[in-house]
Amino acid sequence: MEEWVTGRHISFNLDDRSYLAILKREVHRLSIQCGLTEKKVAEIDIVVAEIGSNIIKHAGGGEVLVMLTDNPQPAIEIIAIDSGPGITDLARMMQDGISTSRTLGHGLGAVKRLSDFLQVYSVKGWGTILLARFFIKPAEQYPPKPGPEIRTLLVPKPGEKVCGDAFYVHADRAGIRIFLGDGLGHGVEANKAAAAAVNSFRYCMLSDLGEVLRQMHDDVKRTRGLVGTIAVYSNKAQTWKICGVGNIHTRMLTASTSRTHLPYNGIIGHNIPRTINEQEVVHEAGKEQVLILCSDGIKTRWDMMKYPAIFRYDMSVLAAAIYKDNARKTDDMSVVIVKVK
Known part of the structure; x- marks a missing residue:
């Protein structure tokens, strides 16, 4: 059995070299807090400096997301995002000892060698994501x-210390249970509403998703309310059941299809429909199926055709790509992705 409760990324804008020192200091502090050896901390320092330098010099700026994660195993996760020209010869640049002029001289090859896990996704004219x-x-x-x-990306509204979006994921032999909630507004009160909904979902024993949402509705009435969507996958039946209230964008992708789930209108904790029915989506055995849930801090009109071959990468790269092109920056932003085969 595995479960994940809301963990958020910390965002660092690198529009100017002065911000790089802040990023380096915070990641260094986090590395020490995690009890890593001096050698490992020094290696992470080198990687962060090289990543930041590349973003500023070659892309004119960008954003770095940092999170302490347990998925797929306990780690410090760094996602670097830019909208620069892209890397022309990525395979060559990933070789150790290769570096373009005006960088620190370590290059992506050294970044790869010093990282326990590294993927770089780059498209000419679109930009680069480094995980x-x-x-x-x-x-x-x-x-x-x-x-x-299962991968998640949560970023608070700029200037906020807490995130008003929250998720819960539980995976075991029977299947997967997912909830993504978005508290009304942002800040502390939105965070309280989303956290109350996560707590309700986590311990609810009901099987019908409509009834689960009704129970959640009762449990969060003393908060400002939220919107939310539940998705449950059964390994035995190989089906998804999806049910939501409010504007959580939910999309199911396969190699040849894209299907958007339509939620009910309403606000959990304030007003929900009298009738709430779950929708069922069949998973064809042997075929990859990707479920994506986004809060309304992410624009909904994103086009997967912009991301060639991205399903070959870790799904955190896809989450970052969706965030890169569609983050509103006026609200909390979250992307939850589940890929099943």
């Missing part, structure tokens, strides 16, 4: 497991 993870415990303690790939 790096630094494991807190030896990788041998966390052998790869078959099953779904």
